[in-house]
Amino acid sequence: MNTVTFKGAWESAVGRHADRPFLIFRAESGEVSEWTYEEFDVVVERAAGALRAAGVGPGVPVHVVLRNCPAFVALWLAVARLGAWMVPADPASSARDIAGQVSRVRPVVGVCASAREEVYxxxxxxxxxxxxxLAEDAGVVDGGPLADADADAVRAAETVRPEDRLAVMFTSGTTAQPKGVVLTQANYAHVATVMAEAAHLRPHHRWHVTLPLFHANAQYYCFAPAIAVGASVALSATFSASRWVAHARELKATHASLFAAPVRMVLARTASDEQPLDLEHVWFAQSLGAEHYERFARLVGTRPRQLYGMTETVAIVCADAGARPVHDVIGTPVTDRRIRVIDPVSRSEAAPDTPGELHVLGTPGRDLFAGYLDDEQATARAFATGSEGTWFATGDLVIRDTDGVLRFTGRVDDVIKVAGENVSLTEVEAAVAQAPGVLEAAVVGVSDPVRDRVPVAYVVARDPDAPPRAEDLDAWAARNLAPAARPRAWHLIDELPRTSVGKVRRFRVGS
Incomplete structure (x- = not known):
């Protein structure tokens, strides 16, 4: 079987693992449904038939605005089979968001939930x-537009090439407005094998997926590698911080992947008498404070491993592969990844233990994204092609120690100069989130006539009826943060502006 395309990877998995469980879906009602690889392939065929009947074929875009549900997975795989491409979008998108997406990608078919039809x-x-x-439940694949389609219409294999576009995924937009990341069949086939190896995934393993499917994490790090080895995925319709542990146990999960923000939510909402899990492997992204990390490790039954990757890098760039993973290390490059750390000012290689921008070497359309949608200037700024290949400038700052181990310090524009000292707003946030009475925090840089820039904190109280006092937070910061990193002001807010996967949109804080 051809596994250099994602279409081929799925068809190979069906052939090799037909009777193994593929998808276990937990609906919001608590009802659990299950399909083997062979059973779900029938669903994929029907979805492909529905799309074909609506005019979808090679090179045609399909706009998918659904929350986590079997139909999303079926449409993704059906699009791959047809040689078309998918534009997954936040199911909570406003009419204005949808209008903007539609004007950019001009889809032939749009797919939305019945509950959001009017908005769409x-x-x-x-x-x-x-x-x-469609309804966003398990039954949608047994009745309705997908089930009524003629699967025989697409039995004859489409000619699909590795370089064919498979998706355009809009970035989270934490520091700016989203860009459309163009991804190919080869991108998805490659990430499937690399991430399966990175997580030591085997057929008997099962991912617990609660992050949204329209985002890269669930697609790249969970579903694609499961397909590569014939493992299974336990997909939840929604994320529940208070029930995350119980649901992972109920669904017999062995693996999980989360961002730091949802981890903190799980820690804050899980009952103190909850029985710990016994997971084999947990990925997390974005540094946790040491206290939060240790608590979460005890809760899941294994020491989570921090990884680093972006929608644009497709597979991860590096991960903590140490014998005893820690809270603030993103580790060393995985497999054959090559990197460089560039001083933002001199543009030369950064010295050890000095912050620099992370650049990743690769091939666009294979182990790097193909480019930004209809934006040649942004693509040109991101890529630099030389004799070694193409370097992608991530816009993220890291520190590499003398042993080559990397630590993430934030976006290039997340590091401010305070009286000549570099301060990572990302690191200050991770620390402040552990302060007494604080549930979570965002830290921004503001102008200061003496120190140039200073950090200012926006905090959400753990108990809204007993919020932390600014003077107490000042005292805590004096004990736990370097002078330059201490917030000069504290603002209490009800909630932080977030992306759909829980990342803080810092550019909207305080606005």
């Missing part, structure tokens, strides 16, 4: 020729 049609207007309206 309001945004799409007449620019989407066909809108498929």
């Amino acid at each position: 049609r309001s945004g799409a207007g007449e620019r989407v020729p066909t809108v498929l309206v």
Whole structure:
């Protein structure tokens, strides 16, 4: 079987693991449904038939605005089979968001949930020729637009090439507005094998997926590698911080992947008498404070490993592979990844223990994204092609020690100069989130007539009825942070502005 395309990877998995469980779906009601690889392939065929009947074929875009559900997975794999491409979007998108997406990608088919049909049609207007309206439950694949389609219409294999576009994924937009990341069949096939190896995944393993499917983490790090080895995925319709541990146990998960923000939510909402899990492997992204890390490690039954990757890098760049993983290390490059750390000012290689921008060597359309949608200037700024290949400038700052181990310090514009000293806002946030009475925090840099820039903290109280006092937080910061890193002001807010996967949109804090 051809496994250099994602279409081929899925068909190979069905052939080799037909009777093994593939998808276990936990609906919001608590009902659990299950499909083997062979059973779900029938669902994929029907979904492909529905899309083909609506005019979808090679090179045609499909706009998918659904939360986690079997239909999302079926449509993704059906699009791959047809040689078309998918534009997954936040199911909570406003009509304005939808209008902007539709104008950029001009889909032939839009897919939305019945509960959001009015919003979708309001945004799409007449620019989407066909809108498929689905229920976001397990039954949608047994009845409705997907189940009624003629699967025989797509039995004959489409000619799909590795370089064919498979998706355009909009970035989270934590520091700016989202860009459309173009991804190929080869990108998904490659990430499947690399991430399976990185997580030591085997057929008997099962991912616990609660992050949204329209985002890279669930697709790249969980579903794609499961398909590569014939493992299974336990998909939840929604994320529940208070029930995350119980659901992982109920669904017999062995592996999990989360961002730091959801981890902190789980820690804050899990009952103190909850029985710990016994997971084999946990990925997490974005540094945790040491206290939070140790508590979460005890809760999941293994020491989580921090990874580093972006939508644009497809597979991760590096991960903590140490014998005893720690809270603030993103480790060393995985497999054949090559990197460099560049001083933002001199543009030369940064010295050890000095912050520098992370650059990743690769091939666009294979182990790097193919480019930004209809934005040649942004693509040109991100890529630098030389004799070694193509370097991608991530925009993220890291520190590499003398042993080559990397530590993430934030985005290039997340590090401020305070009286000549570099301060990582990301690191200050991780620390402040552990302060007494604080549930979570965002830290921004503001102008200061004496120190140039200084950090200012926006905090959400753990108990809204008994919020922390600014003077107590000042005293805590004096004991736990370097002078330059101490917030000069504390603002209490009800909640932080976030992306759909829990990342803080710092550029909207305080606005």
